[in-house]
Amino acid sequence: MKVVVLLSAGRHPVSGLGALPRLEAQAIRLGAALGPMRGLHAGPDAEAVAEALGRGLSEIDHVALGAGADPVPALAAALRAAAPDVVLAGRRGQGGDETGLVPYALARALGATLIPDVIAARPGSEPGVIEVEQALPKGAARRLVVRSPVVLTVHSAAPEPRPYAFGQVRRGRIEPLAVSAPEEPAAVAIAEKPYRARPKMMRGAPAGGSAADRLKAATGGGEAVQADVMVSPEPREAARAILAYLRQVGVLPPPARAG
Amino acid sequence: MTRARRDPRSERAAAARPGLTRPRFELFARESGRRPRRNPRSETLAQQVEGPSRLRLDRAQTGRAAAALAPERAEPAAAPAPTTIVVEAPAFLVAVVPDLAGGRLSLHDRQLFDAARTLAGADGGVIALVGTEGAEFGPAGADRTARVAAPEGYDPDARAAAIAAAMAALDLRHVIFPETPDGGDLARRVAVLAGEPLFADVEMVAAATLMRPARGRRVEQRAAPARLITLAADAVAPYAGAPREARDEPLDTFAAPASAILSAERIPADPARTPLGLADFVVSAGAGVTDFDAFRATAAALGGTPGASRVLCDAGLMPREAQVGASGTVLSATCYLALGIAGAPQHLQGIAGCDHVVAVNTDLHAAMVERAGLAIVQDAQAVMPALIAELAREREASA
Numbered sequence: 001m002k003v004v005v006l007l008s009a010g011r012h013p014v015s016g017l018g019a020l021p022r023l024e025a026q027a028i029r030l031g032a033a034l035g036p037m038r039g040l041h042a043g044p045d046a047e048a049v050a051e052a053l054g055r056g057l058s059e060i061d062h063v064a065l066g067a068g069a070d071p072v073p074a075l076a077a078a079l080r081a082a083a084p085d086v087v088l089a090g091r092r093g094q095g096g097d098e099t100g101l102v103p104y105a106l107a108r109a110l111g112a113t114l115i116p117d118v119i120a121a122r123p124g125s126e127p128g129v130i131e132v133e134q135a136l137p138k139g140a141a142r143r144l145v146v147r148s149p150v151v152l153t154v155h156s157a158a159p160e161p162r163p164y165a166f167g168q169v170r171r172g173r174i175e176p177l178a179v180s181a182p183e184e185p186a187a188v189a190i191a192e193k194p195y196r197a198r199p200k201m202m203r204g205a206p207a208g209g210s211a212a213d214r215l216k217a218a219t220g221g222g223e224a225v226q227a228d229v230m231v232s233p234e235p236r237e238a239a240r241a242i243l244a245y246l247r248q249v250g251v252l253p254p255p256a257r258a259g
Numbered sequence: 260m261t262r263a264r265r266d267p268r269s270e271r272a273a274a275a276r277p278g279l280t281r282p283r284f285e286l287f288a289r290e291s292g293r294r295p296r297r298n299p300r301s302e303t304l305a306q307q308v309e310g311p312s313r314l315r316l317d318r319a320q321t322g323r324a325a326a327a328l329a330p331e332r333a334e335p336a337a338a339p340a341p342t343t344i345v346v347e348a349p350a351f352l353v354a355v356v357p358d359l360a361g362g363r364l365s366l367h368d369r370q371l372f373d374a375a376r377t378l379a380g381a382d383g384g385v386i387a388l389v390g391t392e393g394a395e396f397g398p399a400g401a402d403r404t405a406r407v408a409a410p411e412g413y414d415p416d417a418r419a420a421a422i423a424a425a426m427a428a429l430d431l432r433h434v435i436f437p438e439t440p441d442g443g444d445l446a447r448r449v450a451v452l453a454g455e456p457l458f459a460d461v462e463m464v465a466a467a468t469l470m471r472p473a474r475g476r477r478v479e480q481r482a483a484p485a486r487l488i489t490l491a492a493d494a495v496a497p498y499a500g501a502p503r504e505a506r507d508e509p510l511d512t513f514a515a516p517a518s519a520i521l522s523a524e525r526i527p528a529d530p531a532r533t534p535l536g537l538a539d540f541v542v543s544a545g546a547g548v549t550d551f552d553a554f555r556a557t558a559a560a561l562g563g564t565p566g567a568s569r570v571l572c573d574a575g576l577m578p579r580e581a582q583v584g585a586s587g588t589v590l591s592a593t594c595y596l597a598l599g600i601a602g603a604p605q606h607l608q609g610i611a612g613c614d615h616v617v618a619v620n621t622d623l624h625a626a627m628v629e630r631a632g633l634a635i636v637q638d639a640q641a642v643m644p645a646l647i648a649e650l651a652r653e654r655e656a657s658a
């Protein structure tokens with residue numbers, strides 16, 4: 001199974017310095033279990049993705065692009081030539097426009113199926129089929145069997161990235177790749193200015209409520225007004241009350257019906 | 260043009276009150292047409308209470324004095340009973356695609372309707388594109404609802420195709436999705452399928468501009484509303500206006516394309532393995548718990564992820580990953596069961612996001628008891644076996 005990992009020239013969320021996004025490092029680890037793997041980066045500077053070599057990739061293809069150019073046509077052309085079974089990517093870029101559209105646009109260009117939020121992947125029982133596990137909210141998951149080619153975006157709950165190894169960076173190779181991609185007209189620039197944090201909506205705060213109401217909503221404990229306090233109940237009675245409460249809020253399934 | 264020249268002498272003469280020995284003037288009459296000027300003297304007079312000889316003022320009655328002073332103003336009509344707002348022929352439609360997790364509108368879903376209302380303005384209508392019946396969309400702020408074909412099982416591409424088809428059929432001006440794992444995924448699929456621009460993760464919505472953060476929240480981008488929009492959580496308030504009619508809008512059925520997903524199977528969360536920050540239900544032990552075998556059995560029987568207070572983690576009685584609180588894990592659980600936890604502020608910070616808290620504590624005045632929706636003032640070592648026994652009894656009764 002041929003695997004390509006898409007690498008982006010990310011920025012660290014705190015320091016703003018160039019760094020490999022964590023999701024892409026996790027993608028490298030996921031891909032290593034699937035088969036021979038190469039990295040692919042389109043951008044002005046090949047050195048921006050050298051860190052990925054230290055995370056377990058041995059070869060990266062670099063498509064030279066002007067700064068600010070749309071990478072999708074170039075990546076699509078490179079992927080069409082390579083024809084991988086699996087393309088791995090982060091869910092969203094980090095430090096760029098961060099729209100998260102690139103994997104979707106590539107999946108459409110390649111005619112591949114996109115599966116988001118993947119935490120595990122292994123070859124399926126028959127050729128041309130891959131088994132992936134997808135993270136759902138609250139720790140649940142979904143197991144899917146998909147026909148390749150697939151584009152997988154990685155979820156942060158996937159296995160930890162491999163530790164960084166300097167020797168591998170020295171040994172790894174970044175090779176320039178020439179592709180003939182149609183020149184896209186440059187996207188319309190969007191007006192930008194420095195970010196200003198705005199007040200967020202407060203969950204549960206009543207509209208038009210007083211400052212005291214809002215403080216209560218912010219620190220939690222909104223329901224404590226009608227709190228139910230049982231002082232020194234029989235343990236059995238207490239257990240019944242707890243179970244009834246847990247069922248009422250829906251975290252405990254109701255008792256199985258006799259039948 | 261010059262301003263009309265004022266003649267203070269004749270103005271004053273016109274304001275003179277006739278029939279008094281001493282010259283007196285009604286100077287406030289001049290102000291008519293402007294904001295009424297307050298006259299503290301006449302306000303005080305109006306506040307005088309008739310009766311005993313001593314002067315008494317009713318200061319709470321400021322309203323009467325102001326009313327006496329103010330020129331007639333249009334009486335605000337009594338608040339009408341909330342009637343359903345009907346938009347007969349909207350000039351254009353703004354669509355909302357709620358996640359409807361579990362068939363219900365979440366808070367985030369409701370916020371979409373308010374954003375859609377802002378974009379629709381006075382002429383437009385808001386339409387909810389939903390796959391399932393059930394939830395009430397009128398009170399949430401939908402003028403119309405349309406059923407888009409919901410594919411069986413997991414097939415996001417078919418859903419995206421159905422929404423793209425609805426977008427073309429109904430000539431939707433904007434479509435708003437929630438920026439959640441599901442909603443964000445769907446929005447991007449629709450964007451590449453329809454070839455429309457997507458303005459993702461919007462944090463501010465006005466009729467003519469949207470704002471989204473970019474480059475690691477270092478800059479914000481502003482643009483006129485794109486056709487496809489995903490809205491960040493808690494960026495706008497949920498729709499709070501009068502209910503709307505949510506009339507059914509017929510939509511042609513849509514044949515879904517064949518899918519490359521051969522099978523999909525949902526694996527429920529394993530509470531013992533779920534990371535604490537993701538867990539839906541956490542059963543947590545504090546220094547009041549001494550019987551750890553009973554605690555682990557309780558957590559397993561209830562299907563909760565085990566957590567602990569810092570005291571236990573410091574003592575090595577529970578693993579560090581289990582620590583809840585400011586220096587441990589901040590929970591996103593729906594329900595928190597606290598066994599023998601006092602509720603120190605550092606601990607409460609970790610559970611500020613939990614909707615429901617149950618506390619078992621021997622101390623009636625513990626902060627956790629105050630925070631809880633259900634508090635049991637009892638020894639945790641007695642309640643834990645009782646919980647296990649009660650669950651076992653239920654299982655037996657049903658077997």
Ligand SMILES: Cc1cc2nc3c(=O)[nH]c(=O)nc-3n(C[C@H](O)[C@H](O)[C@H](O)COP(=O)(O)OP(=O)(O)OC[C@H]3O[C@@H](n4cnc5c(N)ncnc54)[C@H](O)[C@@H]3O)c2cc1C
Nearest residue numbers: 545546547568569584585586587599601603605621622639
């Ligand atoms: C910088 C800093 C960071 C901290 N961060 C955290 C953090 O992240 N998480 C955290 O948890 N703590 C944190 N702490 C510690 C915190 O201040 C408290 O010390 C700690 O939470 C207390 O834990 P506890 O409630 O389990 O223990 P205690 O305060 O000892 O309370 C035990 C409770 O159990 C009750 N009890 C006793 N016996 C029984 C019984 N048989 N049955 C039922 N109830 C019984 C008692 O009435 C009491 O209310 C932090 C402290 C500092 C200074």
